[in-house]
Amino acid sequence: MNEIISSPLGNVSLCFYGAGSIAEAILRGLAEARLADPGRITVMNRQNADRLRQLQQQYGVVPAFEESQKQDAIGTADVIILGMKPKDSAAALKAIKPLLRPDQLIISVIAGLSISTMHELLTPQQPIVRTMPNTSSTIGLGATGISFSEAVSPHQRELALAMFNAVGTAAVVDEPLIEAVNGVSGSGPAYVYYMMEAMIAAGVHLGLDPEAARELTIQTVKGAAEMVSLTGEHPSELRRKVTSPGGTTQAAIEVLDQYAFQESMNKAILRCAERAKEMGDAIRAEAIRS
Ligand SMILES: NC(=O)C1=CN([C@@H]2O[C@H](COP(=O)(O)OP(=O)(O)OC[C@H]3O[C@@H](n4cnc5c(N)ncnc54)[C@H](OP(=O)(O)O)[C@@H]3O)[C@@H](O)[C@H]2O)C=CC1
Numbered sequence: 671m672n673e674i675i676s677s678p679l680g681n682v683s684l685c686f687y688g689a690g691s692i693a694e695a696i697l698r699g700l701a702e703a704r705l706a707d708p709g710r711i712t713v714m715n716r717q718n719a720d721r722l723r724q725l726q727q728q729y730g731v732v733p734a735f736e737e738s739q740k741q742d743a744i745g746t747a748d749v750i751i752l753g754m755k756p757k758d759s760a761a762a763l764k765a766i767k768p769l770l771r772p773d774q775l776i777i778s779v780i781a782g783l784s785i786s787t788m789h790e791l792l793t794p795q796q797p798i799v800r801t802m803p804n805t806s807s808t809i810g811l812g813a814t815g816i817s818f819s820e821a822v823s824p825h826q827r828e829l830a831l832a833m834f835n836a837v838g839t840a841a842v843v844d845e846p847l848i849e850a851v852n853g854v855s856g857s858g859p860a861y862v863y864y865m866m867e868a869m870i871a872a873g874v875h876l877g878l879d880p881e882a883a884r885e886l887t888i889q890t891v892k893g894a895a896e897m898v899s900l901t902g903e904h905p906s907e908l909r910r911k912v913t914s915p916g917g918t919t920q921a922a923i924e925v926l927d928q929y930a931f932q933e934s935m936n937k938a939i940l941r942c943a944e945r946a947k948e949m950g951d952a953i954r955a956e957a958i959r960s
């Protein structure tokens with residue numbers, strides 16, 4: 671491992687509580703940017719020891735297999751990153767409550783789980799960062815929405831922002847907007863993949879070789895995203911430049927409009943945000959029940 675570059679995360683101990691896709695995306699980003707010391711990062715999950723060994727091998731992080739190792743890592747970490755599924759989160763938070771110190775920073779990536787429910791499950795004083803990242807963090811191109819509880823110190827804010835800026839871009843938003851971030855960018859990669867699946871399938875249907883259809887689709891999506899980013903022009907203006915009056919693109923867009931493309935996207939994103947809220951309400955109900 672090369673030397674850790676000067677970073678607010680350089681001397682901090684991190685504990686990934688839940689070691690799935692999103693935890694790995696963040697880990698990989700930190701490892702590749704050399705922003706955190708893998709020897710000070712512990713990973714743990716519920717039962718999948720092979721998964722922990724794989725993360726250890728790949729990133730040099732420290733696995734916690736035994737209950738005593740897990741408790742020790744939770745009790746001593748500066749920052750605990752909650753990366754389990756929403757349905758597992760209430761039980762997981764209850765399990766760590768007795769182990770926590772009041773100054774430990776909790777960072778959640780869990781869809782729907784509000785800061786107030788986390789305070790309910792832990793203590794109202796615990797510093798909490800609620801985030802909504804996406805899986806593109808794996809390649810350093812993530813988009814993350816972040817909000818902070820009142821108890822988060824300026825230094826802890828800096829740590830959290832450094833973590834998510836290491837794996838892409840991070841936008842601070844008011845907590846009620848985290849569900850909107852979930853709708854746009856948390857789940858967003860799936861919409862783009864869905865569109866790409868459809869473009870590749872249509873290309874093959876028209877006779878393109880599957881590999882050519884794939885390559886053309888990838889380059890088109892990459893190029894279009896970069897055009898929006900680099901030119902600073904509004905997507906509608908860039909679309910206008912592709913669309914010759916009475917030409918081929920116009921014919922295609924008319925078909926998308928017949929199938930209510932904009933309305934579908936709008937409704938899908940609203941439904942996503944609403945679903946996050948429903949999942950959050952279910953966790954809250956579970957938190958209050960027990
Ligand atoms: N995937 C995505 O695109 C995004 C996901 N999220 C959020 O991230 C969270 C994780 O998602 P994802 O990474 O896809 O999920 P995964 O299923 O890949 O990983 C979940 C992890 O949580 C662990 N786990 C479950 N219960 C416990 C527990 N009680 N104690 C310790 N570890 C536990 C699992 O361990 P084991 O395998 O041993 O059961 C597993 O390592 C979700 O809440 C989701 O809402 C947010 C943004 C994007």
Ligand SMILES: O=C(O)[C@@H]1CCC=N1
Pocket residue numbers: 781852856857
């Ligand atoms: O589908 C989900 O619930 C998670 C949250 C954002 C992306 N995946």
